[in-house]
Amino acid sequence: MATDRSRSQAFEVWAPEATTVQVVVGEAAHPLQAVADGWWRTDVPVPGGPIDYGYLIDGAGPYPDPRSRRQPNGVHALSRVYDPDGFAWTDHAWSGRQLAGAVIYELHIGTFTTEGTLDAAAARLDHLVELGVDFVELLPVNAFNGVHNWGYDGVLWYAVHEPYGGPEAYQRFVNSCHAAGLGVIQDVVYNHLGPSGNYLPQFGPYLRTDAASTWGSALNLDGPGSDEVRRYIIDNALGWLGDYHVDGLRLDAVHALVDTRALPLLEELAGAVASLSAAVQRPLSLIAESDLNNPILITSRESGGYGLDAQWNDDFHHALHVALSGEVTGYYADFAAPGALAKTLTGGFFHDGTMSTFRGRHHGRPIDTRTIPPARLVVYSQDHDQIGNRAIGDRPSSTLDDGQLAIAAAVTLLGPFTPMLFMGEEWAASTPWQFFTSHPEPDLGQATARGRLAEFARMGWDESAVPNPQDPQTFLRSKLDWTEKDDGRHARLLAFYRELARIRRERPDLRDQRFASVHADAAADAAWLVLRRERTTLVVNFSADARPLPGIVPAAEVIASFGSCLSAGGDRTLGPHSLVVLDTPPTDSDRHASRTPSEEAAP
Template sequence: MHFEVWAPLAERVTLHCAGTPYALARDPARSGWWTGEAEATDGTRYGFSVDDGSVLPDPRSRRQPDGPDGPSAVVDHERYAWRVPWAGRGLPGAVLYELHVGTYTPEGTLDAAAGRLAHLVELGVTHVQLMPLCPFPGVHGWGYEGVSLWAVHEPYGGPEALKRFVDAAHELGLGVVLDVVHNHLGPSGNYLPAFGPYFTETHHTPWGAAVNLDAPGSDEVRAYFLGSALAWLRDYRLDGLRLDAVHALRDTRACHFLEELSTAVDALGAEVERPLFLIAESDLNDPRLITAREEGGLGLHAQWNDDFHHTLRTTLTGEAHGYYEDFARAGLSGLAKTLTGGFFHDGTYSSFRGRGHGRPLDRTRVPAHRLLGYAQTHDQIGNRAQGDRLAASLSPGLLACAAALVLTGPFTPMLFMGEEWAASTPWQFFTDHTDPELAEAVRRGRRREFAAHGWAEEDVPDPQDPATRDRSCLDWSEPEREPHARVLAWYRDLIALRHTQPDLTDPDLEDIKVAYDEGGRWFAFRRGDVRVAVNLGKEPASIPLGVPRARVLAAWEPVGVPGVDGVVSVPGESCVVLTVG
């Protein structure tokens, strides 16, 4: 078997394969690369030592059977016999479902999660978006401190389990998206600096030195991340990738890394004859991310729209602290702005940042499905002190209103696991660091962060306590009980409408018309022949639809059919979807 590793500053590189050392030779065709041959098959353990140092995992390891600090293992991807021919499932018309493997089921494995996929088919979602799967210390964690960016966390089941999961999803018609982290690697088990200049002090991020995308040696570093992304899509037959916090990818080169990545993914999609897509998480409010490359953009296929989330959450809860302040002050006008224009901050002043932020989205060039809309995400729940969901503070009626705004709105909807039945379980921040000093630092840092906002130390869950993870697991007995069953039925009805009413997947943001009454706490919008009326107040509201005799498609509480005056009376904390067609 052929082995290779990039170590441009090394004098010697040794392959340690199945307990035997092999001196590698410099590759004359590729600067900085070392290559050699050794007897190996699927599962053979190996690693590399640089200049007679410790034996370290392969930077491109496909498997870490003993965790991030152990040896790598050979993976022969050809051994897996795929059961399902898959033509792919693109992003337009999609409904995504964000899922954390470690808490979706008590078992916390990919195989256990695959056993619950039928629930998602009945719900009506089209794609499962898996939170990061790369190896990290311990058993349980969010996954954003991963290392070995080509491997699958072994406690989740490793590479074979991911293939079984994808096969099972595709067999049911579900696409699979994976959340990948390119902006940093975990503080524990990250051995890349021993091999080469994977990081640079030229730029800094919240996690320290930035990934080296533009300093000397960055050609190979960019190739490392590109290769990892393409490997997930090719070797595991994934349909798309979610890119974590791309605003932390510091790159001053003329061709930005994200443009290079989108070009490579589009080329792979053409090669495998499947639609492949990239979804960015970004707080830049920069339309260039999701503008086509031929029009001067970076060519990503979509991005999360936190502005919509913030306007929706502040409207529902009245929260106004931190970065919510501007959105809370705007009230329903902010919700109207994001539903029709995409971004709330489109060059306007951001009090949280103390400066102007963002730029307007060109609604004639960017289809609405390129923005993802949601009421809850892992970030917006788990980064709260107690990981409380909206269901912990809102009535079922207001939860129904939130669902209506997300699932009938113009953006590609995304749900967070358990949201569809108003799960009572929190989703808290939990870690399983094996380094005692790092574990204590994380524990102290978490509590210090929230102490600054008035939280008592004992009220902030200990991330290292196994009970914190256990509390965050979904309770699968809830969907069959009230009030959860009624909320679940409402989500199913709304998703079914999205699939059957063409107006609800119309990508034209310019065609959306809104009306609202700040004092009356009602909000309404039009999408073609579909009308959506939401009453966030406690008292009934008479909401003008602008057309007579609309037909009710779905209602949280019974409403009268609008007469010739075109006014519908909506009970307090309720909503209705109608059509004039």
């Protein structure tokens, strides 16, 4: 990392196995002196203006700084000094947002707008405020090779991707979000590095040689030298939250972290973030993506867990997707079981120790619903993975009708969990969101495409329809078309999303942080679902036929509906693919439920 000191520049880097280290500034190479724990440091006189630099390790290089803040000419070029403290923040009154009770909106900077920049995204924040969003979650923005990809191939984690606007544009974006009343969650990837531009092994033992995932070599979290590797990760996380004023981090694929130490990295990170949160006096959230269905992630550290604030819950998505679409290929097969969605709504996980036929083994363990509030599960009917990892990146709007899309929105937004929307879903965007890359190396591009085909084969999808990730049109097709949101079905669904967000915000029982307050019943044939809270009942007809739903209070006030809702002979009757939200009086079971407030009571 480089820091500015008046007319000289301080340079320091961790290179524990090097014999000599030099920093190249301009035409000159300056030696660094070895200090403690494998670190090297020096001060170099510098002229005014931008300072580009790189490190020679035992004469090889120059390589970009592992902690580079800016890469104006790409990840293979020299780093440039950037001081984040030089930005003129105006968010001093921002006190942050709690995750409980909030709505998250996931977006990808490169495809959210035509321009694909942070500044262009900031110009669209009014739309998110009107929608009723509380947090904007950005897919990874760290520096990667090429012009565009999803962001999960980052190699310089401290630098903001230059085509998005670089670090100052990122600060402007966060500042604008806070001015609009929106928190920011940044997606970060600590389980692997991208395949091009990763020079970390030239500096030290950042990677394991004995463990890898399908994405690349695992980070060295528990071997010799791992203290500094963990410090590298934790410092990066604290940098987003501190230097860039971010309100939370989404931790990509934590199940791919290989860590055998007594103090797991995730628990150590949670402790460091809690300390920073106390120092800055605003909430800071950590959200894990995990394929393990293991509640230890969201169990408090006092109770022996890792102490993360939330984790993504794919089981909710899968159960809802099957109920709406009937698709049962690949990992969707198990979720065709009767009551799968109701079980997920009331218990959190569907696979809580049950047999997973896709994995060929039992999977997961139950959530302790007495001590873990439902807000610690982030749920969605769409997200970047569940759309982009389909063969053609097709959104549900391409196959489901308006009623089915409205059902997906209602179950997600009015359910007990923390809901997340994926950019464009609120207006049934017609554009796909496909897997795209721009690897400059042809061989790497071809290898990436072959890997995708292998994944699709296991899901039983048509490989012949898969677009080439390297084709620029694949990227351009994935950009949102903002001109369509105010017309036809798009406008109708957008209005309904806004109504649902308002209902969620105005009815306290929908933010109740007790699993005991959640009651769900489903028909044996999965044709209907009744989701009841203390005073709000959502009734859904998944069927293509009108269905009488006995047992629903006929005199209950209709708060909102989509499709047709009739009263006939004392029963509610819902038309095909319809839903109704009712104001219903509490039942005896509600009155006798525990009123002990959750540790994360919603605001």
